[in-house]
Amino acid sequence: MTVVGYRRPAPGINPDNNSSAYASTRARAPRHPAIRIEHTLSEITGPHFETGGASAIDLTRGARGEALGERIIVTGRVLDDDGRAIAGALIETWQANAAGRYAHESDQHDAPLDPNFAGAGRIISDSDGAYRLVTIKPGAYPWRNHPNAWRPQHIHFSVFGTGFAARLITQMYFPGDPLLAIDPIFQSVADPDARARLVAALQMDVTVAEYALGYRFDIVLRGRDATPPQE
Amino acid sequence: MKTKLTSSQTVGPFFAPLLRGDLSQMVSAETRGERVVIEGRVLDGNGDPVPDAMIEIWQANAEGRYDHPEDMQEKRLDPAFHGFGRVGTNARGEFTIHTIVPGAVPAQSAQSQAIWQAPHLNLIVFARGLLTRLVTRIYFPGEIANDSDPVLCAVPAGRRATLIAKDIERLAADKAASRRLCFDIVLQGANETVFFDV
Ligand SMILES: [Fe+3]
Numbered sequence: 001m002t003v004v005g006y007r008r009p010a011p012g013i014n015p016d017n018n019s020s021a022y023a024s025t026r027a028r029a030p031r032h033p034a035i036r037i038e039h040t041l042s043e044i045t046g047p048h049f050e051t052g053g054a055s056a057i058d059l060t061r062g063a064r065g066e067a068l069g070e071r072i073i074v075t076g077r078v079l080d081d082d083g084r085a086i087a088g089a090l091i092e093t094w095q096a097n098a099a100g101r102y103a104h105e106s107d108q109h110d111a112p113l114d115p116n117f118a119g120a121g122r123i124i125s126d127s128d129g130a131y132r133l134v135t136i137k138p139g140a141y142p143w144r145n146h147p148n149a150w151r152p153q154h155i156h157f158s159v160f161g162t163g164f165a166a167r168l169i170t171q172m173y174f175p176g177d178p179l180l181a182i183d184p185i186f187q188s189v190a191d192p193d194a195r196a197r198l199v200a201a202l203q204m205d206v207t208v209a210e211y212a213l214g215y216r217f218d219i220v221l222r223g224r225d226a227t228p229p230q231e
Numbered sequence: 232m233k234t235k236l237t238s239s240q241t242v243g244p245f246f247a248p249l250l251r252g253d254l255s256q257m258v259s260a261e262t263r264g265e266r267v268v269i270e271g272r273v274l275d276g277n278g279d280p281v282p283d284a285m286i287e288i289w290q291a292n293a294e295g296r297y298d299h300p301e302d303m304q305e306k307r308l309d310p311a312f313h314g315f316g317r318v319g320t321n322a323r324g325e326f327t328i329h330t331i332v333p334g335a336v337p338a339q340s341a342q343s344q345a346i347w348q349a350p351h352l353n354l355i356v357f358a359r360g361l362l363t364r365l366v367t368r369i370y371f372p373g374e375i376a377n378d379s380d381p382v383l384c385a386v387p388a389g390r391r392a393t394l395i396a397k398d399i400e401r402l403a404a405d406k407a408a409s410r411r412l413c414f415d416i417v418l419q420g421a422n423e424t425v426f427f428d429v
Contacts, residue, residue, distance in 0.1 A: 003339045006429075014239045015362035022241075024360030027275040028418045032390075034366070034428035037382050040338045042353050042368075043429050045299035046289055047315035083233040094248045102245040106283075120248030156242070158249060164289045164353055165429045167364065171240040188362045189238045198238055220237045 005039030006165045006222040007081065012191030021184035023145045039165060044224075046164035049090040053124030056132035062116020069098025069114070069136035073214040074172065075206055077129040078159060080223035085129030091219070092158040093133060094120040100139030109141050134212065140179060152179035152186060161221040172217045173199045239364065242357040244283045247319075255318035257288065257330040261311035264293025264331030266409035269369065269396060272324040273356070276419030280324025284358040286416075288316035288328060290351070295334025304337070328352075329409070332371060338381045349376035349383065356416060365426045369414050370395045386425050393417070393424045 017029035037043075060067045078089040096102050096119065099111035103118050119138075123131045133155075140150050154171040161168070173180060180186050180199070189195045197220075206214025242249075258266065273281040291297045291314060296306040298313050314333075318326045333352065337345040352369040370377055372395055377383055383391055396412035417424050 005339075009236050013236050017362055017365075019362055022360070022362065024241075025362065026360075027277050027279070028281065028358060028360035030365065030419055030423055030426055031276075032423055032425070034426045035386055036428040037385055038339050039429060040348060040382075041297060041302055041336050042289070042291075042348065042351070045297040045302055047313065048299070079234055081234050081236055092249055094245060104245040104247050107245060118248075156240075156246070158242075158246075164355070165366075167287070167355055168237060168239060169242050169357055169364065170237055171243075185241060185362070189240075191238075193235065194238045197235060198240070218234075218237075220234045222236060 003039055003041060003044055004224050004226045005044065006163060006224055009222065010191075013189070013194045015188035015190070019184065019188040022188060043165040044163045046162060046167065047160060048088065049124065049160065051088045051124065053122070055124055055126035055130060057121045057123055058134040059117065059119065059121050060134055060136060062114075065116050067097070067114055067117035067136050069117075069139075071134065071212040072137045073132065073134050073206055073208065073212050074155065074200060074217055075130065075132040075214065076216050076218040078125045078131065078161065078219045078221065079129055080161070080221050082223045084223065085127070086161050086221060087125055087127045087129055089125040089129070090160040091123040091125060091131050092121070093123070093135075093155055095135065095155040096138040096141050098136050098139050100141035111139070111141070137174070145184060150179055152177045152183050157219065159219050159221065166221045168219070168221055170219070171198065174215070175199050175202055239362060241359060241362050242285060244359045246285055246357070249285060250317065250319045254316050255326070255328055257312070257314070257316040257328065259311050262331060263309050263312070264333075267330055267332050267412060268409045269328040269330070269412045269414050270399070271326055271414040271416060273320050273326070273358070273416045274324060274418065278420070280320070281358055281418065282320055282322045282324055284320045284324070284326075284356055284416075286318050286320075286326055287355045287357075288318075288330070289353045290314045290330065291333040291336050293331050293334055295336045295350070297336070306334070332410075335376060346381060347376060349374050349380040351380075351382075365418070366429050367416065367424055367426050368394055372396060372398055372412070382427075390425050393422065
């Protein structure tokens with residue numbers, strides 16, 4: 001069986017796990033270089049999830065009222081690096097609330113929870129690869145990486161594309177955030193252009209008047225050198 | 232390439248919403264194949280448990296077919312087995328996967344004659360402190376096919392054992408239970424698990 005593998009990311013796009021400015025890497029990053037293997041059926045295949053799931057969701061409507069904070073719209077497309085839409089991709093998001101607090105038992109930050117904001121969503125990209133998330137702009141929050149460390153505002157994104165080798169978890173940031181320059185996680189991406197692609201763009205054509213600012217965040221997964229055969 | 236890739240970032244410690252639904256139980260009563268329970272721990276370079284790791288599993292069914300349109304082998308799909316699992320570690324760094332032993336799947340081959348891969352589970356490990364996901368595999372002990380598996384053979388002989396699960400002795404009273412295996416994931420250090428650049 002001839003297998004057409006995924007293209008390899010250029011250097012500087014994915015962070016090196018040995019990034020000691022991010023303290024948690026020190027005891028967790030492998031010391032041996034990863035062993036390169038050619039892709040087989042095991043790497044090019046991957047799970048699929050229910051199709052026909054919602055491509056647009058709204059996290060701001062709680063059981064007892066609206067979530068607190070600045071309502072925003074985040075929209076974009078899941079693509080491969082040939083620019084082809086990836087339809088039916090599972091996108092999972094999770095984030096802090098407007099006060100910078102996760103609805104998670106191990107988040108010890110002394111900031112209020114919002115009973116109307118769980119902060120987690122599940123979206124299936126549509127036939128054009130598009131998704132749309134209405135949510136609350138997350139607050140910055142402290143972490144214990146170094147004294148007085150604060151994470152920039154961010155939304156976590158988990159994406160399943162077409163194959164297990166293309167599996168991606170990332171974070172989306174906001175333009176103009178002064179914490180980006182000093183965040184060891186954001187700065188772990190060596191390529192400045194790649195870092196810039198993790199920052200969503202404010203878009204007035206996504207913004208809805210009298211309702212919410214809109215941001216665009218496209219997610220680009222690894223592509224392949226030949227079109228995979230059809231079913 | 233027309234567009235440029237999105238970079239990886241750490242899953243962080245607060246990924247609990249990803250674990251909704253029990254995806255550590257990959258089988259149902261109707262699933263075909265030999266049941267296996269895989270228990271393990273994720274350990275860091277100090278030997279301490281990693282209590283906030285998330286492991287994803289992708290595997291073929293009992294006949295060695297992936298539930299994916301690009302697997303065009305003439306083998307049956309199993310409607311009771313998709314092959315995807317996801318599990319988080321507990322406070323002691325432990326995880327348990329309930330699945331079946333997959334069949335052999337073909338490897339890349341320049342010739343028309345297939346080279347077979349030994350039965351294996353494909354794993355991705357995410358955790359706080361990992362900026363880019365780690366990829367590894369679980370192979371099964373006592374499989375003759377392990378000796379000729381092209382991926383295992385690409386690993387230095389001294390490190391191959393980190394990729395092969397170990398049998399856990401079955402209790403005498405527990406003979407009817409599933410086969411039990413142990414597979415620890417050591418992120419760093421002397422007994423570091425082999426991770427793959429895919
Ligand atoms: Fe976060």
